[in-house]
Amino acid sequence: MQISLTSGLTQSPEGQELESILRSCVHCGLCNPACPTYNLLGNELDGPRGRIYQIKNLFEGKAVTHETQRHLDRCLTCRACETACPSGVHYAKLLELGRVEIAKQVKRSYLQRSIRKALCWIIPSTQRFGFLLTLARGFRPLIPFSTLKRHIPIAKAAGVWPESRHARRVLIIAGCVQPTLEPGIDSALARVLDQHGISASAFYSGCCGAVSHHLSAIDQTTTRIKAAIDALWPEIEAGIEAIIITASGCGAMLQDYADLMKHEPDYADKAAKVSALYRDPVQLIEQLTLNKVGQGRRVAFHAPCTLVNALKLEGRVETVLKQAGFEVLPGMQSSQCCGSAGTYSLLQPTLARQLRDRKLDQLQQPQPELIATANIGCLVHLNTASEIPVVHWLSLLEAK
Numbered sequence: 001m002q003i004s005l006t007s008g009l010t011q012s013p014e015g016q017e018l019e020s021i022l023r024s025c026v027h028c029g030l031c032n033p034a035c036p037t038y039n040l041l042g043n044e045l046d047g048p049r050g051r052i053y054q055i056k057n058l059f060e061g062k063a064v065t066h067e068t069q070r071h072l073d074r075c076l077t078c079r080a081c082e083t084a085c086p087s088g089v090h091y092a093k094l095l096e097l098g099r100v101e102i103a104k105q106v107k108r109s110y111l112q113r114s115i116r117k118a119l120c121w122i123i124p125s126t127q128r129f130g131f132l133l134t135l136a137r138g139f140r141p142l143i144p145f146s147t148l149k150r151h152i153p154i155a156k157a158a159g160v161w162p163e164s165r166h167a168r169r170v171l172i173i174a175g176c177v178q179p180t181l182e183p184g185i186d187s188a189l190a191r192v193l194d195q196h197g198i199s200a201s202a203f204y205s206g207c208c209g210a211v212s213h214h215l216s217a218i219d220q221t222t223t224r225i226k227a228a229i230d231a232l233w234p235e236i237e238a239g240i241e242a243i244i245i246t247a248s249g250c251g252a253m254l255q256d257y258a259d260l261m262k263h264e265p266d267y268a269d270k271a272a273k274v275s276a277l278y279r280d281p282v283q284l285i286e287q288l289t290l291n292k293v294g295q296g297r298r299v300a301f302h303a304p305c306t307l308v309n310a311l312k313l314e315g316r317v318e319t320v321l322k323q324a325g326f327e328v329l330p331g332m333q334s335s336q337c338c339g340s341a342g343t344y345s346l347l348q349p350t351l352a353r354q355l356r357d358r359k360l361d362q363l364q365q366p367q368p369e370l371i372a373t374a375n376i377g378c379l380v381h382l383n384t385a386s387e388i389p390v391v392h393w394l395s396l397l398e399a400k
């Protein structure tokens with residue numbers, strides 16, 4: 001691909017990275033069939049190849065408009081295109097750079113800016129999010145429509161956390177919204193690990209930065225990552241074995257710390273250490289011999305995009321569930337996002353609903369007893385319309 005970036009960019013490390021990613025795309029379009037928004041909207045500009053072309057134009061100084069921004073906003077960052085691409089194009093990085101740049105060139109409306117600011121202020125704060133959800137729960141009985149009610153999840157129990165008693169020790173990072181929405185997931189993992197000789201400590205370091213990253217709020221993302229690293233560092237120096245987070249979306253963010261902080265001299269090495277210590281729960285649990293708790297129950301597993309395309313752990317949870325005695329139903333298309341995608345379901349509600357309904361049709365079709373997933377966002381989003389309970393797979397590993 002012929003590329004002529006604007007002169008200010010060509011010598012910068014960011015410009016060189018950008019150029020190298022753009023050059024790796026041969027414009028073959030093999031990624032388009034994997035793209036949920038391309039499949040839904042049928043428009044080249046709402047597929048990965050078209051978006052790459054628009055980002056190239058943007059950095060070459062060609063005119064971009066609100067329409068260009070709309071096509072980039074509609075991307076779920078699901079990275080199915082990266083998995084499908086035979087040339088290894090690092091699309092997510094390109095999109096990240098493109099969204100930041102277009103925000104400088106195309107001013108959003110006052111309403112859009114206010115909504116984005118509000119999301120950045122509320123969601124990463126467990127206190128603010130918890131307060132608002134508790135308030136909403138108070139009004140829940142007064143809401144006349146059950147479809148609306150389902151958008152306000154009911155309060156759940158936190159579950160018992162085992163005493164720390166083993167030499168092997170890991171941290172489970174609580175994250176921001178999960179302790180309010182589904183406080184029992186982390187303690188369920190802690191109990192399973194405890195039964196197998198690993199003590200897990202709950203760790204509250206605030207939001208990992210994924211929410212502001214989704215919203216292209218770069219300064220806030222960097223601040224949050226630094227705060228998380230500072231909070232984790234004493235534990236790392238004390239010799240923690242692994243850093244775990246039970247939401248695969250946040251896990252993908254921790255895995256990216258090394259890349260996101262590589263130009264920050266005081267944090268680059270520490271960020272690389274955090275990324276190296278990060279493990280998805282399945283990477284620990286697949287090493288254990290689990291009890292056969294499944295009793296043949298039929299489960300449809302929704303593999304989050306972050307688990308498949310970012311963490312590259314496709315099929316691993318399904319294997320663990322089978323080993324634990326569940327019947328895991330085949331035929332779920334992991335490449336098609338459920339529409340949750342960070343703040344996407346809030347900012348692009350129409351597309352998110354369409355993607356959710358397509359996904360639920362597929363998950364519910366074989367009539368499972370349960371739908372399991374590995375990310376809090378997918379769990380809550382699917383539960384807003386599912387006729388079958390959607391749970392985190394970790395909460396299935398104990399005998400009922």
Ligand code: SF4
Binds near residue numbers: 025029031032048052
């Ligand atoms: S991103 Fe990959 S699959 Fe898509 S057009 Fe470029 S080279 Fe082809």
Ligand code: SF4
Binds near residue numbers: 047
């Ligand atoms: S990240 Fe997902 S939605 Fe965005 S272009 Fe790639 S496949 Fe399409």
